[in-house]
Amino acid sequence: MIEVKDLSKAFDGKQILKDISTVFHKGKTNLIIGQSGSGKTVLLKSIVGLHQIDEGDVVYDGESFVSMNSNEKRKLRQDMGMLFQGSALFDSSTVEENVRFPLDMLTDWPLDERRDRANFCLERVNLKNVNHLFPSEISGGMQKRVAIARAIALNPKYLFCDEPNSGLDPKTAIVIDELIKELTQEFDMTTVINTHDMNSVMGIGDKIVFIRNGIKEWEGSKEDIFNAQNEALEDFIFASGIFREVREYHQKIKK
Amino acid sequence: MLYHLGKYTLFLKKVFGRPDKHSVFLNQLIREMDSLGVNSLGIVLVISIFMGAVVTLQTAYNIEMPFIPKYTVGVAARDSILLEFSSTMVCLILAGKVGSNIASEIGTMRVTEQIDALDIMGINSAGFLVLPKVIAMIIITPLLVLISMGVGIFGGYLAGNLTGEVPAAEYIYGIQYAFRSFYITYSLIKSVVFAFIISSVSAYWGYYTFGGALEVGRSSTKAVVTSSIFILLFNLLLTQLLLA
Ligand SMILES: Nc1ncnc2c1ncn2[C@@H]1O[C@H](COP(=O)(O)OP(=O)(O)OP(=O)(O)O)[C@@H](O)[C@H]1O
Numbered sequence: 431m432i433e434v435k436d437l438s439k440a441f442d443g444k445q446i447l448k449d450i451s452t453v454f455h456k457g458k459t460n461l462i463i464g465q466s467g468s469g470k471t472v473l474l475k476s477i478v479g480l481h482q483i484d485e486g487d488v489v490y491d492g493e494s495f496v497s498m499n500s501n502e503k504r505k506l507r508q509d510m511g512m513l514f515q516g517s518a519l520f521d522s523s524t525v526e527e528n529v530r531f532p533l534d535m536l537t538d539w540p541l542d543e544r545r546d547r548a549n550f551c552l553e554r555v556n557l558k559n560v561n562h563l564f565p566s567e568i569s570g571g572m573q574k575r576v577a578i579a580r581a582i583a584l585n586p587k588y589l590f591c592d593e594p595n596s597g598l599d600p601k602t603a604i605v606i607d608e609l610i611k612e613l614t615q616e617f618d619m620t621t622v623i624n625t626h627d628m629n630s631v632m633g634i635g636d637k638i639v640f641i642r643n644g645i646k647e648w649e650g651s652k653e654d655i656f657n658a659q660n661e662a663l664e665d666f667i668f669a670s671g672i673f674r675e676v677r678e679y680h681q682k683i684k685k
Numbered sequence: 686m687l688y689h690l691g692k693y694t695l696f697l698k699k700v701f702g703r704p705d706k707h708s709v710f711l712n713q714l715i716r717e718m719d720s721l722g723v724n725s726l727g728i729v730l731v732i733s734i735f736m737g738a739v740v741t742l743q744t745a746y747n748i749e750m751p752f753i754p755k756y757t758v759g760v761a762a763r764d765s766i767l768l769e770f771s772s773t774m775v776c777l778i779l780a781g782k783v784g785s786n787i788a789s790e791i792g793t794m795r796v797t798e799q800i801d802a803l804d805i806m807g808i809n810s811a812g813f814l815v816l817p818k819v820i821a822m823i824i825i826t827p828l829l830v831l832i833s834m835g836v837g838i839f840g841g842y843l844a845g846n847l848t849g850e851v852p853a854a855e856y857i858y859g860i861q862y863a864f865r866s867f868y869i870t871y872s873l874i875k876s877v878v879f880a881f882i883i884s885s886v887s888a889y890w891g892y893y894t895f896g897g898a899l900e901v902g903r904s905s906t907k908a909v910v911t912s913s914i915f916i917l918l919f920n921l922l923l924t925q926l927l928l929a
């Protein structure tokens with residue numbers, strides 16, 4: 431479980447996030463949604479400590495991140511996996527080397543064991559026979575899978591995904607979403623996902639936190655989302671026409 | 686300016702901070718020595734031979750007087766090459782080639798979040814990426830400067846000989862005349878300092894890139910300009926310090 435407490439963050443005097451509090455649960459896919467530029471990436475990076483937060487705290491299973499020393503932080507990091515918006519694979523390393531990288535750097539396992547683990551993770555994301563290719567030689571969807579494999583290599587307790595399906599076609603996007611949900615349940619991780627894709631919200635949104643201009647506007651489950659009395663949230667959801675039709679349909683049935 | 690100096694100092698602290706795995710470091714070091722050093726050999730050879738030739742001919746035309754023996758051309762050319770041209774000129778060229786290379790490589794890793802990916806694993810990204818480059822440059826640059834000295838003096842020999850301005854025997858006598866090996870030491874000391882400037886300053890600009898491809902280009906330009914200026918500045922300082 432991750433508790434975010436009154437988190438605020440500014441860059442050069444410009445307030446990006448203001449007093450955000452929420453809770454992300456274990457074994458669940460927790461979604462942060464909001465428009466482009468609303469501060470999702472900054473929030474996710476503040477939660478994991480890539481950005482130093484100005485005020486507030488993030489509590490990982492009872493341990494306050496702010497009060498940790500650098501050794502404790504480094505230890506916590508080994509329990510975190512992160513998938514970045516652009517995959518962030520190391521382009522001068524092969525697929526296998528990318529997945530093996532955290533194992534090479536942070537474990538004392540013999541090479542065989544590291545190889546086996548890397549192959550297990552690659553198989554888990556349904557990738558085969560690509561071990562010796564470079565990131566530039568595989569498709570965007572495959573790059574995301576490799577990045578997921580790398581993120582789960584050390585068997586993390588917490589998984590963070592920044593727009594896991596941006597730049598993918600709708601079908602591949604659903605496959606990636608489902609994969610993340612499966613892994614979350616299988617390894618009982620606390621997963622936090624940034625997205626602006628309503629398909630993901632309806633598909634895998636166990637909990638949804640809606641951010642607008644750096645402020646938490648609304649939170650709840652996907653069942654509540656259509657009945658939320660929040661104008662900004664409605665604007666966001668019904669920007670896509672199909673969801674407006676779904677709602678009208680729902681309201682018709684109710685009557 | 687003061688802001689960057691402070692940030693640069695903190696950056697260096699990170700670079701020389703807690704190292705990760707030694708075996709990985711060694712692999713990186715060898716790769717960097719190859720990509721930064723060996724790949725620069727060609728340009729160093731070309732520059733040096735032309736520089737040696739030009740210095741020799743200019744000296745020869747400038748002291749064309751009957752009482753001054755021809756071998757003094759060899760003496761003067763040697764001293765300029767050893768003292769100044771090989772270290773400063775080669776390092777300025779490297780600032781352009783290697784500096785922009787380092788800044789754009791690290792800058793690209795920053796904007797594509799590869800550096801974040803390292804940080805999230807708890808790896809000291811600055812140390813991991815930059816230290817091998819700095820050490821590689823400190824090892825390889827003095828070697829390149831030594832090669833440049835040899836090739837530069839050979840260039841002078843060729844030019845003097847081919848134009849008939851400085852006969853071979855006189856030139857060879859000249860380059861041995863009143864030779865002070867300290868000049869070489871002096872140049873090598875300078876080249877180590879310059880190597881450190883090029884690698885660390887360029888890495889600094891790359892590491893703190895924010896934005897996209899456009900900003901990577903900008904960082905790379907800043908890297909070349911700043912490291913060149915610091916090379917010239919430290920050249921002056923070191924000359925004053927070591928030769929005065
Ligand atoms: N390192 C930084 N320095 C200064 N400003 C930043 C920095 N990182 C982000 N910002 C600013 O913070 C704001 C929020 O950006 P953020 O990337 O979090 O948006 P986002 O919700 O993730 O959008 P998208 O869906 O496009 O990824 C933007 O205005 C951005 O310019």
Ligand SMILES: [Mg+2]
Nearest residue numbers: 470471515592
């Ligand atoms: Mg984002």
